[in-house]
Amino acid sequence: MTAAQDIGLADLATQPEVAEVIRTLARVARELSRRIARGALERHGATVGENSDGDSQKALDLIADRAVFAALQGAPVRWYASEERDEVVPLTPGAPLALAIDPLDGSSNIDVNMSIGTIFSILPAQDDPLASFLRPGREQLAAGYVIYGPQTALVLTLGRGTALWVLDPASGRFEPAGPLAIPQRSNEFAINVSNYRHWAPPVRAYIDDCLAGETGPRDKNFNMRWVASLVAETHRIITRGGIFLYPADARRGYDHGRLRHVYECAPIALLVEQAGGAATDGCDPILDLVPQALHERTPLVFGTPVKVHRVAAYHDLPHEEVAALFGQRGLFRQ
Ligand SMILES: O=P(O)(O)OC[C@H]1O[C@](O)(COP(=O)(O)O)[C@@H](O)[C@@H]1O
Ligand SMILES: [Mg+2]
Ligand SMILES: [Mg+2]
Known part of the structure; x- marks a missing residue:
């Protein structure tokens, strides 16, 4: 399969420059998907360095970042911001777009053959490189992720709904697989419970009440999932509902949680809102x-x-109510 071969995505109705960047990213994703499938035949999971935040960088983090950067040469992208680079990097002078990217999300899953992904956000470029990215996520022109799982798929929003394209391994084309709408009812939550003792009282109270199930104020049982891959978690929740939390906690360096605003939270928030969900801090x-x-x-x-708003409501509860054992917490009894 050559890079020039048709990538599909034929019905991408949008500004031509945005469409060009998305097709370029899809082409890189197709190639990354092929390399990821080789798994232990390549040493993708080896730690090779540290990024500006002190996170370890895996070989695949850097392979993905370099592949995207190389593919964007000559594309209508003026500024490139990546999890794997300290600063914004200039690309095509005077071009209309800015691209923020988490080239490889969920890197702790590389070695164990679990779903990983690429998350991206496309914004209008401004003359100032940083100002192009430090703005409300509502100004994104497009946002998306590629999930590398049992299937490789692209989930994309151009601000009018969220839609799915699946990579057909036979043709190498991303084929449309329909719009996505988050189910409005679900009994699943996703959070890394090993951090329980570090959470603030409202988060503990929310999870306590989920864990209490039908013996607690929620009067129903819940199920839990944690893949440690934001893309995989988002894909599951967009498909079958539920809630994801990565809250701030008391560990050093976690006072604003773990996930990065510009190239993780903002694009995921746009995708989720456009699929009928909600996303907050x-x-x-x-x-x-x-x-x-x-x-x-x-x-x-x-x-x-309804779940995301419930978490916000726990933050508004009086301290005595939040601190009460679930058995005595009365406000949310249905
Ligand atoms: O290991 P933890 O603390 O549960 O964190 C898991 C989270 O970290 C991430 O892996 C961070 O993303 P990167 O792999 O791109 O650094 C998310 O995908 C995931 O939700
Ligand atoms: Mg990430
Ligand atoms: Mg990453």
Whole structure:
């Protein structure tokens, strides 16, 4: 299969420059998907360095970043911001777009053959490189992710709904697989419970009440999932509902959670909202927040709207109510 071969995505009705960038990213994703499938035959999971935030970089993190950067040469992208690069990097002078990317999300899953992904956000470029990215997520022209799982798929929003394209391994084309709408009811939550003791009281109270199931104020049982791959978690929640939380916690360096605003939280928030869901930092919509730094972290709560709004309501509860054992917490009894 050659890079020039048709990538599909034929019905991408949008500004031609945005469409060109998305097709370029899809072409890189097709190639990355092929390399990821080789798994242990290549040493993708080896730690090869550290990024500006002190996160370890795996070989595949850098392979993905370099592949995207190389493919964008000559594309209508003026500024390139990546999880794997300290600063914004100039690409095509005077071009109309800015691209922020998490080239490889969920890298702790590389070695264990679990789903990983690429997350991207396309914004209008401004003359100032940083100002192009430090703005409300509502100004994104497009956002998407590629999931490399049992199937490789592209989930994309251009601001009018969220849609799925699946990579057909036989033809190498991304074929349309329909619009996505988050189910409005679900009993699943996703959070890394090993951090329980570090959470603030409202988050503990919310999870306590889920864990209490039908013996607690929610009067029903819940199920839990944690893949440790934001893309995989998003794909599951967009497909069958539920809620994801990566809150701030008391560990050093986690006072704004773990996930990065510009190239993780903002694009996921746009995809989720456009699929009929909600995304907040626990209280306020992610898409209304303005990041102050390129690699800034933001607490992230997203999924089925009624659940996301319930988490915000726990943050508004009086302290005595939040601190009460679930058995005595009365406000949310149905
Ligand atoms: O290991 P933890 O603390 O549960 O964090 C898992 C989270 O970290 C991430 O892996 C961070 O993304 P990267 O792999 O791109 O650094 C998310 O995909 C995932 O939701
Ligand atoms: Mg990530
Ligand atoms: Mg990453």
